[in-house]
Amino acid sequence: xxxxxxxxxxxxxxxxxxxxxxxxxxxxxxxxxxxxxxxxxxxxxxxxxxxxxxxxxxxxxxxxxxxxxxxxxxxxxxxxxxxxxxxxxxxxxxxxxxxxxxxxxxxxxxxxxxxxxxxxxxxxxxxxxxxxxxxxxxxxxxxxxxxxxxxxxxxxxxxxxxxxxxxxxxxxxxxxxxxxxxxxxxxxxxxxxxxxxxxxxxxxxxxxxxxxxxxxxxxxxxxxxxxxxxxxxxxxxxxxxxxxxxxxxxxxxxxxxxxxxxxxxxxxxxxxxxxxxxxxxxxxxxxxxxxxxxxxxxxxx
Amino acid sequence: xxxxxxxxxxxxxxxxxxxxxxxxxxxxxxxxxxxxxxxxxxxxxxxxxxxxxxxxxxxxxxxxxxxxxxxxxxxxxxxxxxxxxxxxxxxxxxxxxxxxxxxxxxxxxxxxxxxxxxxxxxxxxxxxxxxxxxxxxxxxxxxxxxxxxxxxxxxxxxxxxxxxxxxxxxxxxxxxxxxxxxxxxxxxxxxxxxxxxxxxxxxxxxxxxxxxxxxxxxxxxxxxxxxxxxxxxxxxxxxxxxxxxxxxxxxxxxxxxxxxxxxxxxxxxxxxxxxxxxxxxxxxxxxxxxxxxxxxxxxxxxxxxxxxxxxxxxxxxxxxxxxxxxxxxxxxxxxxxxxxxxxxxxxxxxxxxxxxxxxxxxxxxxxxxxxxxxxxxxxxxxxxxxxxxxxxxxxxxxxxxxxxxxxxxxxxxxxxxxxxxxxxxxxxxxxxxxxxxxxxxxxxxxxxxxxxxxxxxxxxxxxxxxxxxxxxxxxxxxxxxxxxxxxxxxxxxxxxxxxxxxxxxxxxxxxxxxxxxxxxxxxxxxxxxxxxxxxxxxxxxxxxxxxxxxxxxxxxxxxxxxxxxxxxxxxxxxxxxxxxxxxxxxxxxxxxxxxxxxxxxxxxxxxx
Ligand code: SF4
Ligand code: SF4
Numbered sequence: 001x002x003x004x005x006x007x008x009x010x011x012x013x014x015x016x017x018x019x020x021x022x023x024x025x026x027x028x029x030x031x032x033x034x035x036x037x038x039x040x041x042x043x044x045x046x047x048x049x050x051x052x053x054x055x056x057x058x059x060x061x062x063x064x065x066x067x068x069x070x071x072x073x074x075x076x077x078x079x080x081x082x083x084x085x086x087x088x089x090x091x092x093x094x095x096x097x098x099x100x101x102x103x104x105x106x107x108x109x110x111x112x113x114x115x116x117x118x119x120x121x122x123x124x125x126x127x128x129x130x131x132x133x134x135x136x137x138x139x140x141x142x143x144x145x146x147x148x149x150x151x152x153x154x155x156x157x158x159x160x161x162x163x164x165x166x167x168x169x170x171x172x173x174x175x176x177x178x179x180x181x182x183x184x185x186x187x188x189x190x191x192x193x194x195x196x197x198x199x200x201x202x203x204x205x206x207x208x209x210x211x212x213x214x215x216x217x218x219x220x221x222x223x224x225x226x227x228x229x230x231x232x233x234x235x236x237x238x239x240x241x242x243x244x245x246x247x248x249x250x251x252x253x254x255x256x257x258x259x260x261x262x263x264x265x266x267x268x269x270x271x272x273x274x275x276x277x278x279x280x281x282x283x284x285x286x287x288x289x290x291x292x293x294x295x296x297x298x299x300x301x
Numbered sequence: 302x303x304x305x306x307x308x309x310x311x312x313x314x315x316x317x318x319x320x321x322x323x324x325x326x327x328x329x330x331x332x333x334x335x336x337x338x339x340x341x342x343x344x345x346x347x348x349x350x351x352x353x354x355x356x357x358x359x360x361x362x363x364x365x366x367x368x369x370x371x372x373x374x375x376x377x378x379x380x381x382x383x384x385x386x387x388x389x390x391x392x393x394x395x396x397x398x399x400x401x402x403x404x405x406x407x408x409x410x411x412x413x414x415x416x417x418x419x420x421x422x423x424x425x426x427x428x429x430x431x432x433x434x435x436x437x438x439x440x441x442x443x444x445x446x447x448x449x450x451x452x453x454x455x456x457x458x459x460x461x462x463x464x465x466x467x468x469x470x471x472x473x474x475x476x477x478x479x480x481x482x483x484x485x486x487x488x489x490x491x492x493x494x495x496x497x498x499x500x501x502x503x504x505x506x507x508x509x510x511x512x513x514x515x516x517x518x519x520x521x522x523x524x525x526x527x528x529x530x531x532x533x534x535x536x537x538x539x540x541x542x543x544x545x546x547x548x549x550x551x552x553x554x555x556x557x558x559x560x561x562x563x564x565x566x567x568x569x570x571x572x573x574x575x576x577x578x579x580x581x582x583x584x585x586x587x588x589x590x591x592x593x594x595x596x597x598x599x600x601x602x603x604x605x606x607x608x609x610x611x612x613x614x615x616x617x618x619x620x621x622x623x624x625x626x627x628x629x630x631x632x633x634x635x636x637x638x639x640x641x642x643x644x645x646x647x648x649x650x651x652x653x654x655x656x657x658x659x660x661x662x663x664x665x666x667x668x669x670x671x672x673x674x675x676x677x678x679x680x681x682x683x684x685x686x687x688x689x690x691x692x693x694x695x696x697x698x699x700x701x702x703x704x705x706x707x708x709x710x711x712x713x714x715x716x717x718x719x720x721x722x723x724x725x726x727x728x729x730x731x732x733x734x735x736x737x738x739x740x741x742x743x744x745x746x747x748x749x750x751x752x753x754x755x756x757x758x759x760x761x762x763x764x765x766x767x768x769x770x771x772x773x774x775x776x777x778x779x780x781x782x783x784x785x786x787x788x789x790x791x792x793x794x795x796x797x798x799x800x801x802x803x804x805x806x807x808x809x810x811x812x813x814x815x816x817x818x819x820x821x822x823x824x825x826x827x828x829x830x831x832x833x834x835x836x837x838x839x840x841x842x843x844x845x846x847x848x849x850x851x852x853x854x855x856x857x858x859x860x861x862x863x864x865x866x867x868x869x870x871x872x873x874x875x876x877x878x879x880x881x882x883x884x885x886x887x888x889x890x891x892x893x894x895x896x897x898x899x900x901x902x903x904x905x906x907x908x909x
Contacts, residue, residue, distance in 0.1 A: 004719065005719025006720055008715055009715065009716045012656075049666070049700055050700065054659050067669055067670040069673040094479040098584035100484075103477070104482050105480065129588075131586075132673060133583070133584075
């Protein structure tokens with residue numbers, strides 16, 4: 001019969017309408033279930049995938065919960081433990097950046113000798129394409145992706161050319177934003193430190209042995225030949241070590257994944273997530289306060 | 302002198318070379334080192350060879366026409382090339398499937414190449430693009446005008462000696478970023494106006510002569526018997542909600558009936574390929590996101606496959622599965638999106654569109670969780686993907702593909718497929734025969750809605766698509782309704798693939814290298830200093846994937862440097878527009894809107 005298709009289609013919209021209506025009445029599950037409450041009634045919404053329909057997020061009163069890997073604009077890390085920038089001005093991020101929007105001036109001491117510290121560090125965030133290559137390839141974990149996306153200003157230049165000051169955040173900020181990755185990196189660093197200590201020990205011993213050998217009057221001609229040979233061996237050993245480490249890590253990672261997926265609804269995972277959420281919330285609060293202060297300052301100026 | 306060379310030329314044609322027995326003297330050599338078969342063709346024999354390949358060898362699809370400027374080539378293997386330009390053709394067979402026949406035609410600067418449009422009408426837009434960006438004249442092309450840049454553009458941007466305003470350096474990374482850090486902001490340099498140059502003898506103020514829009518200006522006008530009627534020209538766009546972006550349909554109308562229609566594009570042209578040739582190989586990856594910005598995952602995949610061909614990398618199992626999962630999720634996004642907007646173009650404003658893209662949000666959430674971004678995923682790397690799935694991701698994806706997505710697709714089906722208005726507007730509108738579509742180089746859902754079961758996932762399987770059990774749905778009607786419905790059917794097949802892929806997803810590595818990050822070993826394995834630069838072997842590769850919109854191909858040439866020597870994107874959105882004019886003629890102007898909508902274009906990919 002002509003019109004049945006139309007009616008069927010209208011049935012679908014009608015069902016949507018009633019579903020939405022009853023859902024709103026029932027508030028079950030409430031749209032705020034699992035959401036995080038900020039001050040002033042602001043909320044961060046995280047819709048579970050099993051909840052029907054789509055929640056409208058009333059931005060800016062409400063926001064989405066961002067996943068850890070969310071990437072927007074890079075930030076530079078200030079290592080609060082040692083009170084230093086992590087960046088060594090090696091320039092890798094500037095080289096790998098696709099739109100070439102990073103530029104760095106390396107610092108130098110009073111004699112003009114370059115030192116491993118940036119004097120200036122700029123990112124033209126109007127040009128940045130949020131690819132996160134800089135964060136991926138920085139060998140010192142000094143640059144990471146920030147989650148802050150509310151960057152609107154009135155003028156592109158110079159407001160959107162961020163200098164070192166604007167880019168730098170304390171390590172804790174990063175730790176709160178990227179808890180999983182931060183933990184991984186910390187573990188990696190600890191391991192590396194151990195390795196280095198061990199290597200230093202070995203080197204010392206080797207040096208001592210060499211000195212002894214020299215003292216014993218071993219022919220100096222052998223030295224030149226031995227040097228590259230030794231370094232090559234060392235290299236090979238290092239390579240093997242790295243490979244083993246990588247393999248171990250992978251296995252560990254896979255196992256962890258298997259465990260997690262085995263009991264998806266485990267309360268442990270739940271707790272970790274809640275903790276992460278809370279930590280992030282704290283951070284957002286802090287950030288908001290900072291922003292407000294800054295705005296006040298700008299307004300006064 | 303020239304006569305002597307003319308006389309001397311024919312013996313070069315070696316009878317042992319392919320096709321020389323049928324088209325004598327056409328193939329003058331081969332490119333031996335390539336994995337794909339590449340033949341050098343004498344320019345004057347090109348058309349005869351193309352005709353032979355089409356008629357006798359069943360190579361009915363001229364997939365890609367592009368060009369390479371060899372004037373700055375630094376590699377060793379092709380150092381002896383004397384002709385500056387190399388026009389490259391890729392032919393495929395929709396009947397036999399399998400790999401391409403690749404033809405190269407070499408010409409010095411200033412020479413012309415015979416136009417393939419007489420044999421393959423689909424060469425139309427691609428030859429215009431080569432003319433525009435390289436300045437090669439195709440003899441016999443019916444409408445050889447600039448297509449991506451405008452008439453007052455100075456020079457041909459993909460020539461190696463062309464430099465843009467604010468030119469910095471030939472290749473990235475630019476030296477002034479570190480350690481001196483003397484980068485200057487563009488705003489500091491030149492004010493507006495001074496960065497413009499015009500071709501010699503071209504004056505913007507006195508320029509009046511209208512460009513000859515050939516099909517539109519030469520459209521026949523019949524009139525209505527005794528009545529003194531006129532046909533009129535109507536511009537749809539460039540700013541028009543029906544064009545899905547900045548795009549213009551130039552139409553000549555007789556009453557409400559379309560006599561001729563021509564697409565005009567390039568408003569969003571950003572010279573993606575030139576940027577790609579200055580970038581290092583890795584830097585191109587996030588740029589591919591910005592082509593078809595609805596489907597960044599499949600763009601990533603195509604580019605990764607092309608470079609992996611040159612690098613000769615084995616991709617680990619887990620990464621293969623993850624890639625397929627991402628590519629198929631993206632296909633569902635694209636198809637539901639496109640269904641929604643076909644309906645929008647039909648006048649069913651917003652309700653079907655919003656219903657259709659609801660699940661897209663859920664998929665984008667999943668993308669964001671693994672890659673960090675919803676649209677610009679930048680997720681694939683050479684040798685795998687950049688990061689592993691997060692804990693719990695698989696469960697959510699499984700819920701989606703087993704429960705939510707099938708339900709949503711059923712609902713969409715129920716909402717739209719039986720609707721009498723959709724049928725009345727869609728049935729029999731925008732018809733073009735399968736043969737015509739293939740001749741126009743159209744690929745993707747469009748030809749499957751015309752009954753051609755051609756899908757690269759089956760015809761020339763890449764990744765691990767040969768392991769999955771799925772069908773290629775086809776419909777015979779080749780009209781708007783079929784183009785709507787085929788997308789629904791294809792989305793269902795994608796769900797099938799996803800269910801299998803998520804079931805079989807093995808544990809293990811996600812990248813052929815320990816990790817994509819430098820600190821964990823990428824650098825040491827991949828080309829010495831720093832994993833962010835590496836030098837693929839000299840050569841060329843063409844990789845194509847069945848992107849949601851059609852065949853997405855990447856043609857890359859390496860001269861063993863850290864940057865791509867040539868980087869070309871064969872974009873389905875652009876090439877499918879070949880069919881827009883022929884498809885619209887004879888229908889009403891209101892139908893033109895939905896005919897365009899059913900091609901499913903994204904201007905980021907059309908204009909590049
Ligand atoms: S941020 Fe990292 S990569 Fe960039 S200069 Fe500093 S240390 Fe080097
Ligand atoms: S995120 Fe990408 S574009 Fe932005 S600064 Fe880092 S490397 Fe450059």
